[in-house]
Amino acid sequence: MTTPILELRQATKLYGGVPAIEGVDFSLAEGEIHALVGENGAGKSTLTKVMAGVVSLSSGTMLIAGREIAPRTPLEARQLGVAMVFQENSLVPSMTVAQNLFLGQEKFYNRLRGIYIAAQQFLQSLNFDVTPTATVAQLGAAKKQMVEIARAVLHEAKVIIFDEPTASLTPEEKKYFFDLVRELKRRGVSVIFISHALEEALLISDRITVLRDGRHVVTDDTANFDRARVIQAMVGRDLSKTLYAERKAHVRPPGERVLTIENLRMAPMVKNNSLSVFAGQVTGVFGLVGSGRTETFKIAAGILKRDFFHGGEIVLRGRPIRYLTPAPAVRDGIAYVTEDRKVEGFFETMSIARTLSASIHFFPTASASRARTNGRPIYQAADPRAAAEAIAREAGVNDL
Numbered sequence: 001m002t003t004p005i006l007e008l009r010q011a012t013k014l015y016g017g018v019p020a021i022e023g024v025d026f027s028l029a030e031g032e033i034h035a036l037v038g039e040n041g042a043g044k045s046t047l048t049k050v051m052a053g054v055v056s057l058s059s060g061t062m063l064i065a066g067r068e069i070a071p072r073t074p075l076e077a078r079q080l081g082v083a084m085v086f087q088e089n090s091l092v093p094s095m096t097v098a099q100n101l102f103l104g105q106e107k108f109y110n111r112l113r114g115i116y117i118a119a120q121q122f123l124q125s126l127n128f129d130v131t132p133t134a135t136v137a138q139l140g141a142a143k144k145q146m147v148e149i150a151r152a153v154l155h156e157a158k159v160i161i162f163d164e165p166t167a168s169l170t171p172e173e174k175k176y177f178f179d180l181v182r183e184l185k186r187r188g189v190s191v192i193f194i195s196h197a198l199e200e201a202l203l204i205s206d207r208i209t210v211l212r213d214g215r216h217v218v219t220d221d222t223a224n225f226d227r228a229r230v231i232q233a234m235v236g237r238d239l240s241k242t243l244y245a246e247r248k249a250h251v252r253p254p255g256e257r258v259l260t261i262e263n264l265r266m267a268p269m270v271k272n273n274s275l276s277v278f279a280g281q282v283t284g285v286f287g288l289v290g291s292g293r294t295e296t297f298k299i300a301a302g303i304l305k306r307d308f309f310h311g312g313e314i315v316l317r318g319r320p321i322r323y324l325t326p327a328p329a330v331r332d333g334i335a336y337v338t339e340d341r342k343v344e345g346f347f348e349t350m351s352i353a354r355t356l357s358a359s360i361h362f363f364p365t366a367s368a369s370r371a372r373t374n375g376r377p378i379y380q381a382a383d384p385r386a387a388a389e390a391i392a393r394e395a396g397v398n399d400l
């Protein structure tokens with residue numbers, strides 16, 4: 001066998017004496033796509049953070065192309081050819097795509113036109129449909145990811161690590177992402193792909209490594225795996241006794257019927273959706289991506305407007321409701337914790353205090369009704385940043 005491009009031997013990382021990973025052997029072949037799977041807390045992120053220079057090993061060794069190394073910072077790892085595309089993306093939102101690509105080479109910034117042309121050509125060579133002059137904050141999750149990948153390729157990464165890259169992508173964006181990963185492979189880049197979506201791991205990888213409780217369980221060619229074998233390795237128990245199998249439901253005694261959704265329709269997503277939520281109970285809502293779970297509850301919480309509401313009824317404690325904005329829903333005691341918290345859940349550029357008090361500012365205050373009477377909607381849930389800015393302008397606040 002040829003020397004692996006990257007290898008960990010007996011890798012152990014302790015946090016306060018407790019191992020996050022323990023005695024893990026891992027090897028990445030040149031040009032392979034290697035999926036790393038395991039349950040939450042299995043040690044996947046820790047293992048890859050070691051490779052990317054984000055954390056250092058408590059014991060064990062790391063080798064790149066057979067040479068022992070120990071990167072102490074992400075910069076050192078990048079100089080050794082290992083780049084990590086983070087779950088939390090690491091771009092500068094206020095800068096353009098091109099500026100982000102050439103971050104760290106600011107000497108080019110005094111010839112902005114030059115970097116735009118270079119970025120344009122480079123993005124085109126990767127077949128990435130991203131405008132180099134666009135500000136990163138304006139891009140969706142998939143495009144931001146493209147910029148991060150482009151940056152890694154531009155810096156001639158030999159190994160690119162993706163930690164749960166598909167978590168915030170739509171189904172179409174995922175397809176595109178997989179094409180990208182295959183393109184990286186064609187360019188000779190080796191890829192580590194962390195996912196808890198087994199189908200994805202089985203679909204895209206050449207080999208799979210399974211971790212459990214910080215330990216290495218198995219590494220094998222993907223062709224030798226099926227879903228059942230991966231799950232067996234992940235949970236390490238007989239499947240009939242795990243959370244992946246049927247279990248007896250433990251039903252709490254129902255309290256008051258608090259929220260009822262009846263025959264809710266919202267084309268094209270939601271078709272005749274009905275359910276009830278009882279006081280003191282946890283109601284699980286299950287379905288595939290695109291099946292309308294999020295949309296159903298965004299309507300209930302007033303986040304999607306009535307235009308999306310094509311029929312049916314939502315009843316809260318016996319009273320039919322149809323909120324136009326989230327504010328009255330919040331007043332009635334409905335809180336919605338967003339799916340993509342970084343985009344919809346808080347204001348990245350605001351202090352924690354301001355973010356926390358945002359809901360108070362948004363309350364139906366004089367300024368909201370004044371704006372409505374002016375015929376200008378100032379509350380746009382879909383774009384909280386713009387809403388905050390509009391409200392700040394109304395209130396004469398300059399320092400958001």
Ligand SMILES: Nc1ncnc2c1ncn2[C@@H]1O[C@H](COP(=O)(O)OP(=O)(O)O)[C@@H](O)[C@H]1O
Pocket residue numbers: 015019020021038039040041042043044045046047
């Ligand atoms: N910075 C940290 N401090 C303390 N414990 C940590 C830290 N990072 C991870 N852990 C612990 O290490 C274990 C593995 O975590 P992680 O590598 O994030 O797993 P995974 O990515 O597979 O979900 C978990 O038990 C986690 O709580």
Ligand SMILES: [Mg+2]
Pocket residue numbers: 044045046163
């Ligand atoms: Mg993780």
